[in-house]
Amino acid sequence: DGGITQSPKYLFRKEGQNVTLSCEQNLNHDAMYWYRQDPGQGLRLIYYSQIVNDFQKGDIAEGYSVSREKKESFPLTVTSAQKNPTAFYLCASSPGLVGYEQYFGPGTRLTVT
């Protein structure tokens, strides 16, 4: 059963701690993305990766880091430098960058207090 998974669904952290959100896909997609969604808002792109070992900053990359060591995995680390980390984080994958549909995971809701 192909798809994209994110874990955990809910995550709570204290301010000042780094936290890593997991994203895995078994769709054999080359491209992967991380978005952030705040209440009542649309999605904003944090990072994207076209292929393994390559990733680029999106519109709001400050305070975040990623890695793409395997095709199927694209973890996102929310660092203590991110000023407003509490949000709903969504991972997506796509067969390619342009002209393809994106498949989204179920999301991780991060709360930092």
Place this chain on the structure above:
Amino acid sequence: DAKTTQPNSMESNEEEPVHLPCNHSTISGTDYIHWYRQLPSQGPEYVIHGLTSNVNNRMASLAIAEDRKSSTLILHRATLRDAAVYYCIAGGTSYGKLTFGQGTILTVHP
């Protein structure tokens, strides 16, 4: 990505067709028109996308105006499960980034 304008909300009755409009007057020639929908606390779900010609799939149809400045998502027979926020996106040519706006909240009445 081009700016898109959608109604804040729309209502429909179950089993009736729904036409969701979207204006994207600044769309460029290479911008795709994408539609996604999202339920509360879930990831967006791909609905349909196209470039110039009308498109059909099992979920919906996409009608694109000849000048590409507007498009309409058509749900042929709305069900209660179609109630969601529908996002129209005109772009995706910049490394595939999708710029989600406010979307249209679709309410389906039984």
